[in-house]
């Protein structure tokens with residue numbers, strides 16, 4: 001499926017690869033690179049339950065080959081446990097830091113949702129988001145994204161892939177880094193590795209229309225979430241600069257043409273900012289926007305932080321908004337009570353310190 005520049009007849013230096021690239025290679029690519037026992041090596045790399053002392057147990061021969069290509073796990077720099085059971089992890093890839101949030105589900109045994117990053121920083125500049133204040137540093141490679149997932153699972157679980165749900169909602173705009181995210185998703189779904197179902201992986205975008213269309217053609221294809229946050233172009237342009245490139249009508253058209261599978265829905269995320277986008281008129285426009293495609297709505301009361309001038313809505317305003325939405329049309333509406341607020345791990349609070 002993947003194409004790598006293969007060495008020509010002349011013996012060559014190992015191909016140049018980026019950080020953690022060994023975790024970004026499929027079994028057939030490991031084989032093409034001459035790594036001994038490629039399938040068994042892939043399994044040992046990608047099944048964190050078999051690791052020892054936080055690292056995969058690969059054969060000596062395979063290790064030498066892989067280390068020449070960058071067998072590197074992120075360094076766990078900081079770990080902050082929240083009172084609600086979630087843990088924010090600060091991970092370093094050669095000094096560049098990203099964050100991941102591990103959230104055990106209290107009501108579902110060993111189930112865990114893991115929120116991961118796709119970039120260091122973010123170029124999108126959403127005015128309510130702490131990550132935006134960092135600016136854009138760089139994309140993560142597929143290998144780094146996969147290594148991020150594996151190292152957190154090795155550290156904190158779960159013990160089985162059927163208990164793991166992944167959301168690309170940490171640092172970065174995953175569709176700005178679509179080729180590496182797509183490759184990472186394929187590796188995470190590889191049956192000889194973690195073997196995740198693509199329906200247990202959600203990619204959240206701020207609304208990059210051409211990339212949404214491209215994602216629709218991807219296999220394996222993760223679930224799609226849209227971070228909408230406004231119901232008029234004027235307010236969206238103010239909150240999310242990407243709204244200047246893609247007006248709501250264009251975004252809505254792309255979503256209405258998105259090839260949903262049976263029972264699949266697009267999650268529309270809506271951060272409620274007091275006095276900005278939380279009126280009952282907004283609720284009516286939100287309902288109308290979503291009419292064009294199968295969806296569920298996730299309302300996220302804003303988590304206040306010092307890097308944005310907005311205020312959290314009152315509880316009664318959140319309830320009024322949800323009720324106004326439901327009054328328009330029966331739909332699936334959830335209110336996300338953010339996890340990890342006390343350790344700045346909640347939605348929109350991830351920023352490198």
Ligand code: SF4
Pocket residue numbers: 122123124125126129130131132170171172173206227
């Ligand atoms: S909300 Fe998402 S897309 Fe917008 S700046 Fe933050 S990380 Fe980037």
